[in-house]
Amino acid sequence: MSLVSFRDLEELGYSPEQVKAFAAEYTVTDGPNAEGDMFERPAVGSDKFPSPFPNTEAAAAANNGAAPPDFSLLAKARAPERGFPTFIFDIFTLYAENGPDYIYSLLTGYQDPPAGVEVPDTAHYNPYFIAGPALAMAPPLSDGVVTYEDGSPETVDQYAHDVAAFMMWAAEPKLVERKALGFKVMIFLSIFAILLYLSKKAVWAGLKERD
């Protein structure tokens, strides 16, 4: 998540102390120092989430030749078209969750390949993958890998929902505010249009049409 800073997590309700402690669990490269050397130090709130791989090539080498994408904007970058006629209904229902829905489907959609579909040994069949029938990522989630303190079910289904929602937040943290403001603007414009129409009628009321 090369575009997301640790301190952005404060918008999700974490205190600055929690963010500081969380960031300090990671080491980042900084510098150069006065001698011109790069050095390592514990991360602070203003650092971006460090990548688990030093570069794309190393990421690809560690994952059977396919590098995992950056997650910062992925929820917005993967918004599969829903096609006709669904996209017409989407205009009225304001459906805009293609990205998180895609991520959820991908995470929960791993299955055995149907008869006749050949999948290389290093790939995993998933009919939801946007670029083909199989992808290099093995199923990353399994039941019970994360403990929830609020008693939520510790299932792949729940994890996939949460990860997809988190990635959408990371891709557009101000989405809720943007939509709320947009709604108010539409109401304002509607009232303004009515006022304009009434003013126009009042201004032109005194003029008679030519015979």
Ligand code: HEM
């Ligand atoms: C909960 C954790 C994870 C999530 C939510 C996740 C999600 C995703 C998503 C959405 C894609 C993109 C698919 C696309 O391009 O449309 C992807 C690709 C990929 N991921 Fe993950 N991933 C996770 C963990 C991992 C882990 C732990 C690894 C490696 C050990 C990994 C390796 C890959 C690779 C190699 C690709 C590229 C696949 C290809 O192009 O064939 N992912 N992942």
